[in-house]
Amino acid sequence: MPARRRAAATAALAIAALLAAPAAAVAAPPPGGVTLTLMATTDVHGHVADWDYFRDAPYPAEDALGLARIGTAIDEVRAEQGEESVVVVDNGDALQGTPFTYLYGYGDERDAVLSDAIEHPMAQAFDAIGTDVQVVGNHEYNYGLDLLEAYEGDLDAPLLGANVIDVDTGQPYHQPYEIVERVIDGQTVRVGVLGLVTPGVRVWDRQLVEGELVFQDMVTAAQQWVPEVAQQSDVVVVLAHTGQGTVADASYDAQALPEDVAGNIARMVPGIDVLVAGHSHRDEPQTVVTNVDGEPVLITQPAYWGTSVSEVTLELAPVADGFEVSWADGFAPAVTPHYGSDVAVESQTVLDAIGDEHQAAIDYVNTPVAQSTQALPAATSRYEDTAIIDFINQIQLETVDAGLEGTEWADATVISQASPFSRTAQFPEGQVTIRDIAGLYIYENTLTGVELTGAQLRDYLEFSARYFVQTEVGATFDPATGTNAVTPDRPEGVPDYNYDIVAGVEYVIDVSQPVGSRILGLSHADGTPVTDDETFVMAVNNYRQSGGGAYPHVAAAPVVYDERLEIRQLLIDWASERGTIDPADFFVQSWSLTTDARVDPSQPPVDPTPSEPAPSVPAPSTPAAPGAGDDVAPGAGGQGSLPQTGAEPTWALLAAALALLVGGLLVARRRTTVG
Numbered sequence: 001m002p003a004r005r006r007a008a009a010t011a012a013l014a015i016a017a018l019l020a021a022p023a024a025a026v027a028a029p030p031p032g033g034v035t036l037t038l039m040a041t042t043d044v045h046g047h048v049a050d051w052d053y054f055r056d057a058p059y060p061a062e063d064a065l066g067l068a069r070i071g072t073a074i075d076e077v078r079a080e081q082g083e084e085s086v087v088v089v090d091n092g093d094a095l096q097g098t099p100f101t102y103l104y105g106y107g108d109e110r111d112a113v114l115s116d117a118i119e120h121p122m123a124q125a126f127d128a129i130g131t132d133v134q135v136v137g138n139h140e141y142n143y144g145l146d147l148l149e150a151y152e153g154d155l156d157a158p159l160l161g162a163n164v165i166d167v168d169t170g171q172p173y174h175q176p177y178e179i180v181e182r183v184i185d186g187q188t189v190r191v192g193v194l195g196l197v198t199p200g201v202r203v204w205d206r207q208l209v210e211g212e213l214v215f216q217d218m219v220t221a222a223q224q225w226v227p228e229v230a231q232q233s234d235v236v237v238v239l240a241h242t243g244q245g246t247v248a249d250a251s252y253d254a255q256a257l258p259e260d261v262a263g264n265i266a267r268m269v270p271g272i273d274v275l276v277a278g279h280s281h282r283d284e285p286q287t288v289v290t291n292v293d294g295e296p297v298l299i300t301q302p303a304y305w306g307t308s309v310s311e312v313t314l315e316l317a318p319v320a321d322g323f324e325v326s327w328a329d330g331f332a333p334a335v336t337p338h339y340g341s342d343v344a345v346e347s348q349t350v351l352d353a354i355g356d357e358h359q360a361a362i363d364y365v366n367t368p369v370a371q372s373t374q375a376l377p378a379a380t381s382r383y384e385d386t387a388i389i390d391f392i393n394q395i396q397l398e399t400v401d402a403g404l405e406g407t408e409w410a411d412a413t414v415i416s417q418a419s420p421f422s423r424t425a426q427f428p429e430g431q432v433t434i435r436d437i438a439g440l441y442i443y444e445n446t447l448t449g450v451e452l453t454g455a456q457l458r459d460y461l462e463f464s465a466r467y468f469v470q471t472e473v474g475a476t477f478d479p480a481t482g483t484n485a486v487t488p489d490r491p492e493g494v495p496d497y498n499y500d501i502v503a504g505v506e507y508v509i510d511v512s513q514p515v516g517s518r519i520l521g522l523s524h525a526d527g528t529p530v531t532d533d534e535t536f537v538m539a540v541n542n543y544r545q546s547g548g549g550a551y552p553h554v555a556a557a558p559v560v561y562d563e564r565l566e567i568r569q570l571l572i573d574w575a576s577e578r579g580t581i582d583p584a585d586f587f588v589q590s591w592s593l594t595t596d597a598r599v600d601p602s603q604p605p606v607d608p609t610p611s612e613p614a615p616s617v618p619a620p621s622t623p624a625a626p627g628a629g630d631d632v633a634p635g636a637g638g639q640g641s642l643p644q645t646g647a648e649p650t651w652a653l654l655a656a657a658l659a660l661l662v663g664g665l666l667v668a669r670r671r672t673t674v675g
């Protein structure tokens, strides 16, 4: 969603302009004081060079980003303010996110990092910038503790994490805090930096941390550590890899280990001067809150992917035992965000540091794997069945099915879930490279298989279908407004990556019905209705299996398959073994949307046994406005129709009508049994 991000950046620039005015007026610290500058980044996610590995090109100028540009901005501030007065911090989620970090975290170069043959390139980049302190983000655990330890060993800066407890020792697994000492204008200033990470890691990377690490509530940990840090420092900074959150302090529940609590930490824990937030990928340069002692606390959240760095100016006034942050008129802390798009050049020092590794990542993603018989775009995957999602599901299904051979689940019906992670992914006609597959499957998920009943599967699909905004009966579905529905737990809308498409069964989603009553005609490929008590094995990625997205049943379901195989690599292997990507090998039209499930029984019956062969693949859909990305115009079809994407065989429509009829009966029956 680059357009949305640009809008946010523009708004932030406007705010920055407002903030810059008073900041410029503060030319000097209070009498006897000094000026301290904090430069903060967060959620860099492997973005060092300003390079989109999936497009094989730099980011557009207005979206320019990356640590190399941030490095230039930091150098400029150091030149203005004096090197000693600038402290550079990073707020976590550095190690995952691009093919660059994949290659060195999970891919072919992982062993070289583990054996110390090379330094992790993200450590090289942060060292080149001169980062003073960093906290772990949740994604730092994605590649296992051995890789994280190797990274930590390579990084010059201390890597913090006070609320991560080593089960063996009962002590923090990472260094809890660091006191950075600086001599500014001949005076010693001590900056205490505490690091905290969202406890969601215990869920998202359960397989890697369970039994090894315990993640404490962040507010509780801050209450424990801030006094100790404050005692030794003039300024207290908390690097909190967590979003700003919406939970009121009065209803804060530490036992629930909430995910996004930056605001709660700042307000509920006295003694903090500046808190750096992150994780939620928002761009909120400056928020001032009042803590329980009535003191102001500054929260800064820089933009993700190295899109911005927050310059936090702190005027320090002398007090008996050192300094304190001044909030007096004309001296209050101020944030100036520096955006990548405003930085003229990338830092050559940073580019030189990671040059070989950057080139290795470019070579890696451009490796050809297969020829595709036609272009397979993902643009419409979130509202219609597409071949490119079936490609994922079919390979997952085959892999789990093969893995169950010789087990008690050998005869189980295997189904598979996948989400439309990217709206811009596509396999071109002709040569397909790793880049194309990595653009489709952007996460480093592994494959598992879980046992579900038919009733649980229905619940699962109903939960997934909450992604759609409810329409009027018979309305024309509009993809621009019909997806990413707002729910109580997702006030910003259910993201695409939490909409699941299940293959191996057939169903229709009636988006004119309320959430919970939308799945119609749930049946096997041969038309047999799915019964509540039958057993399925569902191929599911580890994110979903471990509870990501809060889907019903799946996290508690028995795991019957888990060989820790990485899904993207399975896709690459499958394609390169065959040499050809042909939708005939994997595309099955098995689900669709409707806004009108009513079938008029007075109409002449349709022939349920078409003589035509299995459907050919519909012509790949083309966005109505080329270049408009996912903004596909609503179809011109009749009432209740979806955008027309190609020549669909008439029999498929008739079959769908039949499925609806069956589905309607099923729903009616279910209502009577339930109600």
Ligand SMILES: [Zn+2]
Binding pocket: 093, 137, 138, 139, 241, 278, 279, 280
């Ligand atoms: Zn995060």
